[in-house]
Amino acid sequence: MAMAAELHGSDTSSPSYSVTSRIARVDIIRDMAAAKVNWRALDGDDFLHTPYQRFELLDAWQQSIGKHEGAVPLIVVAYDVNSRPLVLLPLVSSRENGAKVARFMGGKHPTFNMALWRRDFAETISSTELDALITAIRMQPDGVDVLAFAQQPKQWRNVANPLASLAAQPSTNPCPMMTMVPGCKPEERVSTSTRRRLRNKERKLQALPGYRYFVATTDDDINRLLDSFFVIKPQRMALSKLPDIFSDPATKAFVRDACLAKLPSSGRAIELHALECDAELISIFACVADGERFSTMFNTYTISENARYSPGLILLRYMIDHFGDLGYSSLDFGVGSDEYKMTFCKDDEPLTDAFIPLTARGKFAALGMSSLTHAKRLVKHNPALMQMAQLLRNALSR
Known part of the structure; x- marks a missing residue:
């Protein structure tokens, strides 16, 4: 009509x-x-x-x-x-x-x-x-x-x-992505061989006092992780001879405000997942999630000797299991063909x-x-x- x-x-x-x-x-x-x-x-x-x-x-x-x-x-x-x-x-x-x-x-x-x-x-x-x-x-x-x-x-x-x-x-x-069957076994999300390799690396980290994986839920934890992120990220970018895109005050304000912003139902606009020990932040990944798909946004990892043990990959394995246990069916790590993405993602989102x-x-x-x-x-x-x-x-x- x-x-x-x-x-x-x-x-x-x-x-x-x-x-x-x-x-x-x-x-x-x-x-x-x-x-x-x-x-x-x-x-x-x-x-x-x-x-x-x-x-x-x-x-x-x-x-x-x-x-x-x-x-x-x-x-x-x-x-x-x-x-x-x-x-x-x-x-x-x-x-x-x-x-x-x-x-x-x-x-x-x-x-x-x-x-x-x-x-x-x-x-x-x-x-x-x-x-x-x-x-x-x-x-x-x-x-x-x-x-x-x-x-x-x-x-x-x-x-x-x-x-x-x-x-x-x-x-x-394109955007590399991974699909998961809700309710599947962990080995069906990340292969047994990859898990074994990462588990061997993680043993070194598990010996660190206070070592843990966790999702930041309080304002204090979010601010503490971001304070460390903004210190580590420019050093990591400099080592890779890349510009620090997070140095701009407006970008820092956006990241902090979005990570602290509460959604009407539950959770934050951007979630922070981390590996840390008493001495330092070892690895961090930020992501958005909607009940079916989680997508990572930014990340960094320590510049200490602990970087040798692939803390970023270990953290991603934890995140995949975390969201898999919640019934998620897919994930992605953003555009680009970085090697770590190919470890988990076998498909592309066009x-x-x-x-x-x-x-x-x-x-x-x-x-x-x-x-x-x-x-x-x-x-x-x-x-x-x-x-x-x-x-x-x-x-x-x-």
Whole structure:
């Protein structure tokens, strides 16, 4: 049935237009607090989103890194005729090389970027309804030139991701992942041979006073672990001749605020898992989790002699068993083909990028973004080009 889809911004109203759609209204919200109620309404088993799109995590990012970088919230919410949210796109807009670009919130920190969908709507959305969402953004008076929707999963919880079909191309990297059968034996998650190898290494660590694996649940434990993390991480990055991406005050604020942020049900927006002894933090992994998938975000490990015993791999084995015992069915360690990921992950989660022009200027910006992504992917998947890029990066970092 045809109905008017009214578009509203925070400072002005756009003209209404008619579509054949379940979408009765589209709002553009410019303030995180104003979007919170709608965000909360799209949480639960009847809705579809990754744990990276939780309000608590993205609000922590926007209040720190987002504001520091000049990103302005552009939150798109579509409603049905009963004013119930159908989908929420957690976007920010900013000026990049002369063009106004809208991206998913979170910058480089989420592995997966995705809208928050009512599950039945995502399963049956039409091209007309997708067009209505894009048109709502195009009609805004502040003039977004291009939508840059990077690192989108093709599907989530066995439902195709509608936005991943729009002008999509493969992302620079896929995401290594591991599937688990809920209720399976530990040896079916991590092989007996790998367990034996890690157990032999761990014996050295088990001799340390106070050695333990644990999940930080109190503010005091979270702050204590992060204090150690921010000391160890720059030293570890320097040893690898890599820039310390956590040195920026806004990034530190985001990490701490998101780790401390409590979810409405239970747990934190970012969980911290650690191996430690009385003398030091040995290894730490941060992750997000949603009951079915856990995804790691950042990590580090000691620079002491205890680093020889593969504490990162030992910690990951503990985490896999922890979440496996809770009935989780999959996990990932973020994009990239690091060797430690390949120890556990035998499959890939394919990711797509979509660069959608909304204006004439946006056509040039979208073409440039698409070409750059294609070139990066070509380098990443060509060993000779990758070696040249690595040599260049090392030379520039000296």
